[in-house]
Amino acid sequence: MGYAASEPATTGTTPAMAIKILIAGGFGVGKTTMVGTISEIRPLHTEELLSERGVGVDDTSGVEGKTTTTVALDFGRITIREGLWLYLFGTPGQDRFWFMWDELALGALGAVVLADTRRLQDCFPAVDYFERRGLPFVVAVNCFDGARRHDPAKIRRALSLDGVAPIVLCDVRDLESVKNVLTTLVTYAVGGSFGDRLPPRDGFTHPPAAPARPS
């Protein structure tokens, strides 16, 4: 049978590694669009069967007698090379799925909190959650057509951010823009250990500049 073939199980000398990044934010803010913009595959969709453990105490009306339900989990993938991947997981929007955030956040590199300036309060729970967990995050303000371009300093105040988490303006439909969000997050989360620094904070008041290097 095929599974007994003698093909080597690892590729190259370094072990395979998958790096997890969370995409959080309120319902309809563009999480799935962002994942779809940069993922090399159409966002994959899987479901988590919830036992009673996962069903919150908040909303049991109408689900009496129901022992399982499902929550969709969408994720995208970026292959850096054979055996090194970035996985982008959209976090479930509903509050009663908070327990899934714990699992998603476990071992993650960091998170993108997508914000819509018309409904900034929708991203408060995500900001609170990542601050409490100590997981590095960047706030990405989705500047879609017609949205007023907000001053990141004002957004920082509105979110009561501690002044460390970067704020980037982005368009979740634009590849360069999403790349900028993710490179900002990666640099913020681990770059400091390797001598890389983010631009000064006021650098984020300008639209993201496209990387100069040829692709």
Place this chain on the structure above:
Amino acid sequence: MTGDDPGPLVRLFGLTGGRARPPGEDFNLVAIVTTVPTAHAQGDLSPEYLTVLAMCRRPTPVADVAAQLRLPLNITRVILGDLRYEGLVTIDRPRPATQAIDERIYREVLHGLRSL
């Protein structure tokens, strides 16, 4: 498949013998599953188990296994836990990303993102 339709759920839990949790240590969504090259499976494994063994000859993260199997994650995890118990796959415990990423990987990731 939705929670409103118990049929598939019954079938899925039938696949795992009614179990919702994998045997042994729990593992992460991005833990890497690798089929043990020398593993010899008994002939009585169900097709889903054999699919995993074929798929994971190339190291594959748990979430991807679930998506390719088109099965819910915790059903997938029970299957993976069984295969690990039988010694047919290994499941690496991922270290926190911030500890696991060395400078070379960090540069690779940045370069890879910018090259998209």
